[in-house]
Amino acid sequence: MKYELWKTGSSVLATFGLYSVLYRENKFYRFFEHIFLGLAAGWTLVVIWVEIEKDQWWGKMLGANNDAGTSMVQSGYWLYAFLVPIGVMGYFVFSKKHNWISKIPIGIVLGLYAGQQFQAWLQRYGPQISTSLKPILPTTFTSITVPDNPVPGEVYFTQALTNAISLFTLLSVVAYFLFSFNENNKLLNRLSTSGRWLLMIGFGAIFGTTVTMRFTLLIDRMHFVWIDFVRDMLLRR
Amino acid sequence: MxxxxxxxxxxxxxxxxxxxxxxxxxxxxxxxxxxxxxxxxxxAPPQTRRGIVFFVTFISGFFYVLLFIWPSPINRSKGDAPINGFDNVGFWLADAQPVVSTMTQIIGGFLIGLGIFSLMRIHLKRIVKGGGDAPFSFTLVLSMILMIIFGFWDFHQRQQPGAGPLLDNQANWGFVNYAKDYLFDGMLQEMEAAMFSIIAFYILSAAYRAFRVRSIEATILLTTALIVILSLMSVVEYQWGEMVNSVAGGNKNSFVQNFTLTNVAGWIRASVQQPSIRGIDFGVGIGLLAMSLRIWLSLERAGE
Amino acid sequence: MSIGEKLQSLPKWILFLCLIVTASVLQFFNIPLPNKPQDPAIDYYAFAMSIPPGSTVLVSSDWTNSTHGESGPQFDALMRILMRRNIKFAVYTTADGQAPQVAKDEIRRLNEQRVKDGERPYRPFEDYVMVGYFPSAEGENLAMSINLRSAFAGKKDFPEGAKEPVDIWQSPVLKDIKDISDVKALFLISASNTDQIIIERLAAKVPLVYAVTGISAPQNFNYYSSGQLKGLVGGLKGIYDLEYLMTSGVNHPGADGKIAVASTRVPGDVPPLPGRNQGLGTAYFPTLHAALALMILAIIIGNVGMFMARKAQGASK
Structure with missing residues (x-):
């Protein structure tokens, strides 16, 4: 309990230290800001070894890992040693003369990323495109709106209207993105203008949810300060 | 290979x-x-450097392009062998991908270290130079060293025979484990939460000062944001529903029932908001694809 | 200075103080709120409850304390469902090096709570494994889709009482898993862009069920409506819905015979989860109402001020 009190107490102090920037930038804030950056950088270094290089590189190179699912010890793959010079090349970014060498490992990583994007694009957007293409003409007029027990497969008037609005919104927004430069085609210009307005609806939704997220994070901090620390630790001791 | x-x-x-x-x-x-x-x-002579970087980037990207376009073995089980050269390439690509992925993780790990190295370099220089910022830089370097020492020490202790599961229980902790927990859980994590929560204040201030009904676009943005915010407040949603229900005289099939907040927000979300966000997503996706192509073919000249 | 101008230029410290007070005061009270859970959360809960006990799922835990307000209760709720239903899970992350330790600490706290509540602790290695962190999210998730065993090769965890760390593939959680299709689902708790990376690489191979922060909820709603996600919990409203569903079930008659949450999307009765279900989502939701009301009020004051100032300017001309 003593440790928890000390730990939570200093966390609360650090929280207020960081919040002091709301008044203006000050030494108290900068002190905690630098502690934060130092701890984050230190932990990253720990993680690089513990979570990545130890098992994925060192273990595989020296044969210290078990083979997947067996208790058999793998042979060492000495070729993994070649990755050290490749990693070192990245550090040439600090050299004025040989700066270009750092582009080799960065090029490898970026190249591997770029190569994946073609397949990734199709997997991500393929279903999105097919979902967007819904019938925009009604197939029945027995009811204007969708009844309580709709006939499967039938498209009712209001359904078709909603689908048409959806498709128009999508096409307008995409047109705004693709033809936002000065285009002489009047139709495209109007589509692009309506796209800008409809885009605002999307941004409005994103803004609304962003606000709720940021407020939730603040509420969480206040819960930590008032409930976890003040009420549960200080007042109930 | x-x-x-x-x-x-x-x-x-x-x-x-x-x-x-x-x-x-x-x-x-x-x-x-x-x-x-x-x-x-x-x-290497200067005129060959661009070619070397292009070659490395292209080959790296080509591996995944090939993996995508080359037919891959279907329902492959252990012991299956390729039946021809064409099949052989498919097997090779499928087998090589996890190795390529591992190598990416390893190189990625080395490159993450680059950021730390750079940070260290800047702050050590500041300490040596002295001046008003030196104490802060010293604080940063000290925190970093402490985290590295106790992070590794704690990890090392957990790797000792029999120690791992024991140390999952706080009752078995020693000074090193407490120190690591204090630095990671007590300081780093809580400060991270505090840092990210500060934005709430600025959002409120910015919304108060800048969210004005001055143009059509701003009005649409504001109205949609308000509808979304209200639809996330279940009390408002519920009360609005009750009000509509009383107007409809409790008739669940009344046309008026379409105007509950749930239905209005739901309709706007499904018919305008979602396609609009999908349009943004498509736009970003097309841009990303074009950018990837430029990176792969080394046409991107940024930073040169 | 006219009233309109005054209304437009409230000092920032007043706004900040109002926000701190609003975000704090209601936390001391337990205020039950009426709720109508949204479809994505209903599907999330129904899907999680449909997974057979004893089977294995993957949990991509891509969050740290920076989004604890949303991701923390999302993670807790998922863990409660999986643990109470005896579903085994493997936790990995491709987003942040801090995430594995955060997940470990959270599981430790939940286990302590389970012991206090008289439930059995969830055992590392036997019931769950920590796979760890992979910095290349794109490469790792693609590798998982092609060969899960190779993608997780070399990772170790501690069985209870073991002297040495053991390969995770020898654990009861993973030993029967040959490839990704043997896994019943992939649950993601994300505060980064791994939601998109996973959809791009794994959507065709394994059912995906997401819990994301409010900021990425609108985009993920599209993936949910196109069927790429089996369920979605977005932001605090999503987690409040989930905790509500864990208490009430879906199409499930309560003690009074009334059904609290009825849905035609879910066939049959999905029962509530016995035990402690209400967490931080339920605790924070009333306060969120107050904070959002403050926000709306601030926007209204600013706009009223603008119109009053314009009117005053027009009159003076």
Whole structure:
């Protein structure tokens, strides 16, 4: 309990230290800001070894890992040693003369990323495109709106209207993105203008949810300060 | 060659050396050869440099392009062998991908260290120079060193025979474990939460000062944001529903029931908001695809 | 200075103080709120409850304390469902090096709570494994889709009482898993862009069920409506819905015979989860109402001020 009190107490102090920037930038804030950056950088270094290089590189190179699912010890793959010079090349970014060498490992990583994007694009957007293409003409007029027990497969008037609005919104927004430069085609210009307005609806939704997220994070901090620390630790001791 | 990394039987020149001495010799040889190539690159004439970077980037990207377009083995089970050369490439690509992924993780790990190295460099320089910022830089370096010491020490203790599961229980902790927990959970994590929560204040202030009904676009943005915010407040949603229900006289099939907040927000979300966000997503996706193509073919000149 | 101008230029410290007070005061009270859970959360809960006990799922835990307000209760709720239903899970992350330790600490706290509540602790290695962190999210998730065993090769965890760390593939959680299709689902708790990376690489191979922060909820709603996600919990409203569903079930008659949450999307009765279900989502939701009301009020004051100032300017001309 003593440790928890000390730990939570200093966390609360650090929280207020960081919040002091709301008044203006000050030494108290900068002190905690630098502690934060130092701890984050230190932990990253720990993680690089513990979570990545130890098992994925060192273990595989020296044969210290078990083979997947067996208790058999793998042979060492000495070729993994070649990755050290490749990693070192990245550090040439600090050299004025040989700066270009750092582009080799960065090029490898970026190249591997770029190569994946073609397949990734199709997997991500393929279903999105097919979902967007819904019938925009009604197939029945027995009811204007969708009844309580709709006939499967039938498209009712209001359904078709909603689908048409959806498709128009999508096409307008995409047109705004693709033809936002000065285009002489009047139709495209109007589509692009309506796209800008409809885009605002999307941004409005994103803004609304962003606000709720940021407020939730603040509420969480206040819960930590008032409930976890003040009420549960200080007042109930 | 890459799938040779996966084979342990029969042994090959790439993996046969469980014998420590032979393995060490090969590793030292590989390191020497690798650094030899690095040394040769240092001497590369300026006109060849762009070509070297292009070649490396293209080959890296081409692996995944090939993996995507080349037919891959279907329902492959252990022991299946390729039936022809075409099949052979498919098998090779499927086997090599995890190895390529591992190598990306390893190189990625080395490159993450680059950021730390840069941070260290800047702050050590500041400490040496002195001045008003030096105490803060000293604080940063000290925090970093403490985290590295206790992070590794705690990890090392957990790797000791029998210690791992025991140390999951706080009752078995020693000074090192407490120190690591204090630095990671007590300071780093809580400060991270505090840092990210500060934005709430600025959002409120910015919304108050800048969210004005001045143009059509701003009005649409504001109205949608308000509808979304209200629809996330279940009390408002519920009360609005009750009000609509009383107007409809409790008739669940009344046309008026379409105007509950749930239905209005739901309709706007499904018919306008979602397609609009999908449009944004498509736009970003097309841009990303074009950018990827430029990176792969080394047409992106940023930073040169 | 006219009233309109005054209304437009409230000092920032007043706004900040109002926000701190609003975000704090209601936390001391337990205020039950009426709720109508949204479809994505209903599907999330129904899907999680449909997974057979004893089977294995993957949990991509891509969050740290920076989004604890949303991701923390999302993670807790998921863990409660999986643990109470005896579903085994493997936790990995491709987003942040801090994430594995955060997940470990959270599981430790939940286990302590389970012991206090008289439930059995969830055992590392036997019931769950920590796979760890992979910095290349794109490469790792693609590798998982092609060969899960190779993608997780070399990772170790501690069985209870073991002296040495053991390969995770020997654990009861993973030993029967041959490839990704043997896994019943992939649950993601994300505060980064791994939601998109996973959809791009794994959507065709394994059912995906997401819990994301409010900021990425609108985009993920599209993936949910196109069927790429089996369920979605977005932001605090999503987690409040989930905790509500864990208490009430879906199409499930309560003690009074009334059904609290009825849905035609879910066939049959999905029962509530016995035990402690209400967490931080339920605790924070009333306060969120107050904070959002403050926000709306601030926007209204600013706009009223603008119109009053314009009117005053027009009159003076």
């Amino acid at each position: 890459l799938n040779l990394f996966l084979d342990i039987d029969p042994p090959t020149i790439f993996n046969a050396h469980n014998n420590f001495q032979t393995l060490t010799t090969y590793i030292i040889g590989a390191l020497l050869a690798g650094f030899g190539i690095l040394f040769a690159l240092l001497k």
